[in-house]
Amino acid sequence: MRKLSQHTICTKKKCFSAETIRRLSLYLRNLRRFKENNVKIISSGEISKCSNVSPEQFRRDLSYFGEFGKRGVGYEIERLISELESILGIDKEWRVALVGVGSLGSALLRFEGFSKFHLKIICAFDIDNNKIGKNFSGVKIHSVENLAEVIKTDNMEIAIIATLPDVAQDVADKLMGAGIKGILNFAPVALRTNDDVFISDVDMACELESLIFFVDQRKTDKEEEKERNLSFEG
Amino acid sequence: MRKLSQHTICTKKKCFSAETIRRLSLYLRNLRRFKENNVKIISSGEISKCSNVSPEQFRRDLSYFGEFGKRGVGYEIERLISELESILGIDKEWRVALVGVGSLGSALLRFEGFSKFHLKIICAFDIDNNKIGKNFSGVKIHSVENLAEVIKTDNMEIAIIATLPDVAQDVADKLMGAGIKGILNFAPVALRTNDDVFISDVDMACELESLIFFVDQRKTDKEEEKERNLSFEG
DNA sequence: CTCACTTTGTTTATCCTTTCACAAGCTCAT
DNA sequence: ATGAGCTTGTGAAAGGATAAACAAAGTGAG
Structure with missing residues (x-):
């Protein structure tokens, strides 16, 4: 059982938490916005303000991975973006599988936030015979029965669970069996997993409550x- | 600007973090599952195991709000559920507004996790004339132009933003103007808000990254x- | 009734994260 | 070239959260 939220990683430099990583991803998005507006250089003060953290926090978060700024000047946006992409591992393309093409699942297929940045949902799975074989947003829907086969052939490592809670554990077991290494779980249940797999829960009801x-x-x-x-x- | 994630609350007993509250919500869901299976009494060990926390963590989280267990025995599930509901404030009914009935928004309208437990999306808003006036999952879609009016008349306090990122800030401003006190934000932007409003961000791209x-x-x-x-x- | 066994609630200690404070380094006007 | 004025990067302090340890309280067998 390996929960992302309470995970710490140690490099040669120091230990940092999963929270640091989540913030890096947030910085990255905000930096991209600045880049779109043709901003070239930014200070820790500005970037941290729009990310709702302190400038020290931002600088500390970066410091775990190296020195990316120029003293007295700030950070070159273009460079910082590619450094962050490299740190986060999203400079490569990641092929993602989606299980459950219900209302949430099909929303995820259409969600720009994923497709925009190297995160491509390549295939999807469902149990509904009306959906199997068809294309949703350009993604082919397979039967869950073929899950292991398709995932192994395509050598996929990341999956999203957007099923009803009752079948989520069963799906997670199948995914792990097929060699999936990371699961983004939208089903409101705590999944039992082995230590080889990272789980990240997106729990909307908890957030609202x-x-x-x-x-x-x-x-x-x-x-x-x-x-x-x-x-x-x- | 008031971010939920870095918020601490102080009662007569002690200070606790927003993380504690999120965990309480999780315990509550798991307790409901046990109740459905007709379990009457549960120990901190069992409930914490299925919530992926330590038993001490569970007991500590509860201790901020009172004593709910019996030493040598455990916790009576029925009682603990209603205590947690009362603590979280979801023993009353909350009328929620949804802004943005795109693919994500309509998925949220259909999402059982909300409707099941006193969280009712009462009305929704969009700019698409094809949607305005119609019903989605039994919820009437209003024009965003009437947002302030509808929300004030209905005296609503909680809203969900499921719009595209570019208009999210504008929507948030309108919501705050109409007296909304809490916003669940699905748009991948950091919203600027005043201190009267609580923001909870659900950031799927960050999670995946x-x-x-x-x-x-x-x-x-x-x-x-x-x-x-x-x-x-x- | 008593004692061994549970399980909770809480005090104390440890660990980790954030903030403070400042040295190091860059720029530009003079 | 030099010094004033920035901004970064980081050691040290402060502040919080988690874990360990234990006291208090209930149960049940003998």
Whole structure:
């Protein structure tokens, strides 16, 4: 069992957390936006502001991997982008498999955020006979029965699970058997996996529920304050 | 600017992080699964195992809010579920607005994870005239032009942004103007917000990119090891 | 009733992440 | 060339989160 969120990696330089990596990916996206606007040089202050972190955080995150800036000047955007792409491993093309072409799955097939940057969903799997054999957004839908075969032939390493929760574990087992090394899991269950596979959970219900906690908390805080004020007056 | 991920809350008891809240939501889901299987009592060991945390972590997380277990016995599932629902604030019904009924948005409308537990998407907004006025999964699509009006009339507090990134900031501004207090953001941009609003980002591209980092890292580690072995033999 | 065995709740210690503070290095005006 | 004014990179301190350890409390067999 290997959860990404509590994973630490040690290089010759130092130990850093999975959180650092997630931030690098965020920096990268923001840098690309600056590049599109023809900005050439950027300081840690600016890039960190639009990424909602402190400048020190940004510099520290980079420092685990080398020195990419010029003192007194800042960072050359073009270079930093390609350095980050290389660090993250997305300078190569990654061929991704998708399991579950329901409403979420087909949304993912159309999602630009993946296709834009070297992350190509190459094939998809479903159990629905109406879908099998057809093309969705240019991607062929296979039967889950052929999952191992297709994935092994294509030598794929990354998969996305977008199935209903009840079958997610079964799918994960099949994927691991076929040699998949990383799973992006949208099904709201904690998958049991072996140590060879990295799991990253995208849990929308959890996110929404914790958001609600904070909104609710704020609300009751305000109500209590109001009551206190009333009792002062009374 | 108020990011959920780096938020800490202080009660009379102690300070805890947003991560604690996300874990509570996870425990809750797993507890519901146990309840469906007619389990009545559970120990911190069991519930923590299926949530991928340590038993101490689980007990610590609960301890911020009170004592819910019986020593020597464990936790009564039914009670713990309703306590957690109360803590998270999802014992009440929350009326959620959705902005952007594209492929992702309509997937969210159909997503069971929300509708199952007191989280109801009540209305949706889009700019596409072909969609406005129609019903998607029983939810009426309004024009974004009427956003403020509809949200204020309905007194809604939570919204989901599932638009393209370019318009996300504009939508967020409109939502805040209409009195929205929490935003679940699927658009891959860092939103600028005032301190009255909580933002929770669900960033699928970041997740996938950081997953790829770990898979890639593992791969190059193995290749290096193989090379070392070869040079030993040579 | 008593004692061995569980399991929770919490204090204490450890570890890790973030922030602070500053030295090192670059640029440009004079 | 030189010094003022930036900005980076990083050692050290501070702050939080996790883990270890243990006390408190319940159960059940004998």
